[in-house]
Amino acid sequence: MNTPNNKRRKNSQEKIERAFVHFLQTKEINEISVTDICKEAKLNRSTFYANYLDVYDLAEKIVKKIENDVFMLYQEERETKNNTNDFLKLFRHIKENQIFYKTYFKLNRDKHFIIQQYDTNLSKYMYDDKFIDYHIEFFMAGLNAIVKKWLNNDCKESPEEIDHILKSEYQSKRFPQD
DSSP states (O other), X not given: OOOTTOHHHHHHHHHHHHHHHHHHTTSOGGGOOHHHHHHHXXXXXXXXXHHOSSHHHHHHHHHHHHHHHHHHHTHHHHHHTOOOOXXXXXXXXXXXXXXXXXXXXXXXXXXXXXXXXXXXXXXXXXXXXXXXXXXXXXXXXXXXXXXXXXHHXXXXXXXXXXXXXXXXXXXXXXXXXX
């Protein structure tokens, strides 16, 4: 039986996702067919349709999966309500999963990268809560630009170097003392 969490089903989903991601590196989503994906994954179309409605449903599920992975990176911080502003773990995750993040940005062109642990309290302290929404928008756009540029360069710099670049943008700001 093909229950939602069985090993065979997960294996099929992974093959389908890998095939889709492979095609997405050289094609636009509207140029990728279910038939192409199934041939590449060596699976039947019925297996595809048992898991996804169409190519766009597959794309949406991949985006959600990546967003959930990022969300889980900061689960402990959310549970303890202790924001460390540790972007290094994000940058390490991106370097280890470059192809999926490239896919994420290709599928999610006009949206900001979802960072669930953005510290609005720290920003309110640094900016006296004046125009905070503008600061957050600026920060997220800058973070997006850094990550996209790094991915376009095949993550040649280390996660530590990217973390340093991000932090150097905020060196002139006064952070509260621990």
